[in-house]
Amino acid sequence: MDLVAEIRQGNVRAIARAISLIEDLEPGAESLVDALYPDTGGSLVLGVTGSPGAGKSTLVDRLITLERRRGRKVAVIAVDPSSPFSGGAILGDRLRMQSHATDPGVFIRSMASRGFLGGVAAATGDVIKVLDSAGYQSIFIETIGVGQTEITIVELSDIVLLVLMPGAGDEIQAMKAGVMEIGDVFVINKRDLPGADKLRTEVEYVLSLKSPNPAAGRGIGPAGVAANPIVMTSAFHDEGMRQLQEAIDTYRTEGERSGWLAERRRFRLERELLGMLNRKVHELMDVHIEVSKQLPAWTDSLYRHEARPYALINEQIRKFLRERRSDREN
Amino acid sequence: MDLVAEIRQGNVRAIARAISLIEDLEPGAESLVDALYPDTGGSLVLGVTGSPGAGKSTLVDRLITLERRRGRKVAVIAVDPSSPFSGGAILGDRLRMQSHATDPGVFIRSMASRGFLGGVAAATGDVIKVLDSAGYQSIFIETIGVGQTEITIVELSDIVLLVLMPGAGDEIQAMKAGVMEIGDVFVINKRDLPGADKLRTEVEYVLSLKSPNPAAGRGIGPAGVAANPIVMTSAFHDEGMRQLQEAIDTYRTEGERSGWLAERRRFRLERELLGMLNRKVHELMDVHIEVSKQLPAWTDSLYRHEARPYALINEQIRKFLRERRSDREN
Numbered sequence: 052m053d054l055v056a057e058i059r060q061g062n063v064r065a066i067a068r069a070i071s072l073i074e075d076l077e078p079g080a081e082s083l084v085d086a087l088y089p090d091t092g093g094s095l096v097l098g099v100t101g102s103p104g105a106g107k108s109t110l111v112d113r114l115i116t117l118e119r120r121r122g123r124k125v126a127v128i129a130v131d132p133s134s135p136f137s138g139g140a141i142l143g144d145r146l147r148m149q150s151h152a153t154d155p156g157v158f159i160r161s162m163a164s165r166g167f168l169g170g171v172a173a174a175t176g177d178v179i180k181v182l183d184s185a186g187y188q189s190i191f192i193e194t195i196g197v198g199q200t201e202i203t204i205v206e207l208s209d210i211v212l213l214v215l216m217p218g219a220g221d222e223i224q225a226m227k228a229g230v231m232e233i234g235d236v237f238v239i240n241k242r243d244l245p246g247a248d249k250l251r252t253e254v255e256y257v258l259s260l261k262s263p264n265p266a267a268g269r270g271i272g273p274a275g276v277a278a279n280p281i282v283m284t285s286a287f288h289d290e291g292m293r294q295l296q297e298a299i300d301t302y303r304t305e306g307e308r309s310g311w312l313a314e315r316r317r318f319r320l321e322r323e324l325l326g327m328l329n330r331k332v333h334e335l336m337d338v339h340i341e342v343s344k345q346l347p348a349w350t351d352s353l354y355r356h357e358a359r360p361y362a363l364i365n366e367q368i369r370k371f372l373r374e375r376r377s378d379r380e381n
Numbered sequence: 382m383d384l385v386a387e388i389r390q391g392n393v394r395a396i397a398r399a400i401s402l403i404e405d406l407e408p409g410a411e412s413l414v415d416a417l418y419p420d421t422g423g424s425l426v427l428g429v430t431g432s433p434g435a436g437k438s439t440l441v442d443r444l445i446t447l448e449r450r451r452g453r454k455v456a457v458i459a460v461d462p463s464s465p466f467s468g469g470a471i472l473g474d475r476l477r478m479q480s481h482a483t484d485p486g487v488f489i490r491s492m493a494s495r496g497f498l499g500g501v502a503a504a505t506g507d508v509i510k511v512l513d514s515a516g517y518q519s520i521f522i523e524t525i526g527v528g529q530t531e532i533t534i535v536e537l538s539d540i541v542l543l544v545l546m547p548g549a550g551d552e553i554q555a556m557k558a559g560v561m562e563i564g565d566v567f568v569i570n571k572r573d574l575p576g577a578d579k580l581r582t583e584v585e586y587v588l589s590l591k592s593p594n595p596a597a598g599r600g601i602g603p604a605g606v607a608a609n610p611i612v613m614t615s616a617f618h619d620e621g622m623r624q625l626q627e628a629i630d631t632y633r634t635e636g637e638r639s640g641w642l643a644e645r646r647r648f649r650l651e652r653e654l655l656g657m658l659n660r661k662v663h664e665l666m667d668v669h670i671e672v673s674k675q676l677p678a679w680t681d682s683l684y685r686h687e688a689r690p691y692a693l694i695n696e697q698i699r700k701f702l703r704e705r706r707s708d709r710e711n
Contacts, residue, residue, distance in 0.1 A: 086689075
C-alpha cells in the first residue's frame with residue numbers, strides 16, 4: 052500500500068516515515084503533504100506555552116488522559132530549539148509522558164531545530180498536516196525553550212494555552228513581558244502554591260485591559276469570544292483538569308460559532324504560505340547569486356570596511372535580476 | 382552642514398533625525414547608513430536580556446553612571462515589540478533612567494516594532510551604525526518583551542549580559558529554557574534576596590556543562606575565553622556594579638585578544654546582510670507576483686481545500702521567474 056493510504060488509515064510507522072521525510076527535506080515530502088492536504092482540517096491544534104517550570108508537560112499528560120477517556124486520538128509535538136543544554140530537559144519531559152507510551156492512540160514526537168527556527172516552524176506545519184490527515188483529533192504543540200518558539204506556537208495553533216504558576220518570577224512580570232497577548236485559555240497551574248489567587252486577580256486585571264479590537268496584537272483576536280477563560284489547576288495532583296478540558300471545549304465551540312476559529316486558521320495558512328515562499332526564494336537566490344557560498348566573502352569585505360552594506364546588497368539584487376533574465380537565453 | 386557631517390560630530394538632533402529616517406524607511410536612509418559606515422566599529426554593543434522583573438533597566442542605569450564617570454558616551458536602545466499592554470512598562474523603564482535625561486553624553490531611544498520583528502532588528506542594526514559613527518563608545522540594547530526580541534539582541538550585540546534573579550520562576554527553570562546559551566556575562570541581580578547563592582551554584586553548574594566547542598549553539602561561542610563570568614549585584618542598592626563593569630571590560634579585552642570579538646562581529650554582519658537581502662527580495666516579489674495583494678486569495682483557496690499548499694507556492698515561484706524574464710522584453 053502506498054504511504055498516503057497508510058497514513059490515512061493511521062498507520063503509525065507510515066506516519067513516522069512521513070515525518071522523517073519532512074524533517075530531512077526529502078524530495079518526496081512536498082507531494083506527500085499535498086496529497087494528504089484534502090484530508091486535513093479535522094484536528095484541533097492546541098499550543099501549550101508559558102513560564103518555564105510551570106508544569107506544561109504534566110498538564111499535557113493529564114489532558115491526554117482525559118482526551119483518551121472520551122476516545123479521541125491525541126498527538127504531541129514537542130518543538131525544541133536544539134541546544135547542548137536542553138537534552139536533559141527533553142528527556143525529562145518525555146519521561147513524564149511515558150504513561151502513554153504504550154497507547155496506540157497517542158503519538159508523541161520531538162522536533163528539533165538543527166538549523167534555523169523558520170525551518171522548524173515549516174516542518175512542524177507539515178507534520179501537523181500529516182497527523183491531521185491520520186485522524187488525530189487533538190494535536191498538542193509544546194515548546195521547550197526560549198522565545199522564538201513561542202511565536203512559532205502561536206502561528207501554528209488553533210487555541211493557545213498559556214500556563215502560568217504562582218511565584219516571584221511570574222505574576223506582574225509575566226504580563227509586563229507582553230506574553231499575555233498570545234494566550235487564549237489561561238491556566239494557573241500549581242494552584243496549591245502560595246500566591247495562586249493573587250496571580251488570578253492579576254491575570255484578570257491584565258485581561259480586562261485587553262483591547263476589544265480584534266485587530267489588536269497579532270491581528271487575530273477572538274472577536275465574538277466574550278472572555279479568555281482562566282482555569283486554576285494542579286496538574287501534579289490531577290486537580291482542575293476536567294474544568295480545563297471543559298474551558299477548552301467551550302472556547303472551541305464559541306470559536307466555531309463566531310467564525311473566530313476559521314479566521315485564525317486562515318491566519319495560520321497565510322503565515323505558512325509566506326514561510327514556504329520565503330524558503331523557495333532563498334533556494335533560488337542560492338542558485339543564482341550563491342548566497343550561502345558568497346556570504347562569508349561579502350561579510351569579510353564589510354568587516355574590513357572595503358564595502359558598504361546597502362551598496363553591496365543592492366548590487367547583489369541587481370545581479371540576481373540579471374541572472375534570472377539571462378536564463379531565458381539558455 | 383549636511384546630516385552625515387553633523388552625525389559624525391555627535392549632533393544629537395542630527396542623530397535623532399537619522400533614526401527617524403531609518404524607522405520611517407525613508408528613501409535616503411540607505412545611503413545615509415552607507416555614508417556613515419566607514420566611521421563605525423568603535424562602539425561596544427552590549428545586549429541586556431534576562432528574566433522579566435530581574436531589574437535590567439536599573440542595572441543599565443547604574444552602568445551608564447559608571448561609564449559616564451570614566452568619560453564614555455553612552456547610548457541605550459530599548460527594543461520593544463509594541464503591544465497594547467507594554468505601554469506602561471516602557472514608561473516605567475524610561476522613568477528609571479531619567480537621572481541621565483539631562484546628560485548630553487547619554488542618548489536613550491525606544492524602538493517599537495510596528496510591523497514585523499525582522500523590521501525592528503534591521504532598523505536597530507542601522508541605528509547602532511548611526512550611534513557608532515556618532516562616537517557613542519558603549520551602546521546598550523535592552524529588550525522589553527518576549528522571546529523573539531531576545532534572539533534579536535543576540536544577533537546585534539558584541540557581548541550579551543544575561544540578568545537573572547533569585548526566585549521560584551528562575552533558577553533551574555531559566556536554564557531549562559535554554560536561555561543560558563545566549564549569555565556572555567551572567568548577572569545575578571537582587572543578590573540580597575534569598576536563593577542568590579543557590580542560583581549562582583546552579584548557573585555555575587549549567588555553565589560547566591557548556592560545550593567547549595566554539596561551533597556549538599549559535600556558532601559563535603567564545604573560543605579562547607576561559608569562562609563566562611558570573612557577577613552578583615544589587616543594582617537597586619548600587620552593589621557589585623564596579624565588579625560587573627570590570628567583568629565586562631575583562632571579557633572584552635579577552636575577546637579582542639583571542640579574536641573571538643572579531644568573530645562575533647563578522648557573525649553580526651552576516652546576519653544583517655541576510656536580513657537585508659530578504660527584505661529586498663520581498664519587495665521584488667511584491668512587485669512581480671503581488672504577494673501582499675494576492676496572499677488573502679491564495680489563503681482562501683487553501684482554506685476551502687481548492688488548492689494544495691506546495692502546488693500553489695511552486696506555481697507562484699514559476700510565475701515569479703517568468704515575470705523576471707519578461708522584464709527583459711520591456
